[in-house]
Amino acid sequence: MTSPWVSSWMDEDGKTVNGIMVIHDDLKNPKNKCQFDDCSICYKPWSSHGKHQLCSLQCGHMYGLSCIKKWLLQSSSSRKCPQCNTFSSYEDIILLYPPRICVAAHQKASSTRRFPFTKQGYLQFKDYELSRMIDAQKLQAYARKLQADDRDRMVIAIDQQVDALYLREKLAIKWDALKYAEELVLGKQMIDALRRLANPLKLRIDALERRACTFERRACTLGRRIDALERRIDALGQRVDAFESRVNFFCSMYMEHRTRLAQQKKNSKPRWRI
Structure with a gap:
């Protein structure tokens, strides 16, 4: 978010206009946001x-x-x-x-808005800033909802990962017991029977390992999204909080401009000698 600044420009009649310029930052209304x-x-x-x-x-x-x-x-x-x-x-x-x-925001060509130092310019600036604040509040609420949904999904993914790891551990204990028994028994038929029991267990253990890794990656992805949304919420909060200070800045600069014009007008009056 860029702060407003005092500037001057030429109007359609070629006259110099003094006022405030702002960069139209990238706030989007949720109903117009592309999903x-x-x-x-x-x-x-x-x-x-x-x-x-x-x-x-x-x-x-x-x-x-x-x-x-x-x-x-x-x-x-x-x-x-x-x-x-x-x-x-x-x-x-x-x-x-x-x-x-x-x-991306850093690649966009910044568009500017101009508000002259007039009563109408002040009202337009105030309306503009108010609309931006309302848009920021709506987007902030929308981001919080997305963040809450992602947190719920992350908790589910972590629970699924824990369940998969727990079941894998139970099967791994059984598989270790079968492999140990295979080393102790004598006779090819008994060894083959133990292997027929052990091999499917190994396949299930590997599948559960892959499943746990999938849930872990999903939880990590959701965690990154939650962090990104938190930064978005903070940035929008700054935009909401800046409304009053930006309007006060316009008023302050407007008063300075009027004082300067009055002083210039006073200095331009001819002085008569007695």
């Missing part, structure tokens, strides 16, 4: 080309290219969509070329 502007893994805007190009898996969920590649290559035995757990592979990635793309 597909951010990658759900890193929670940053994707691009129309390059490393973070918009892409999707066969299940339809969309991500930034670099993020989903890294996600799928982390574990060759557990390649699933982060959102729906559909089995996916690197070959399933489909590059997308949408008609519009959300641009």
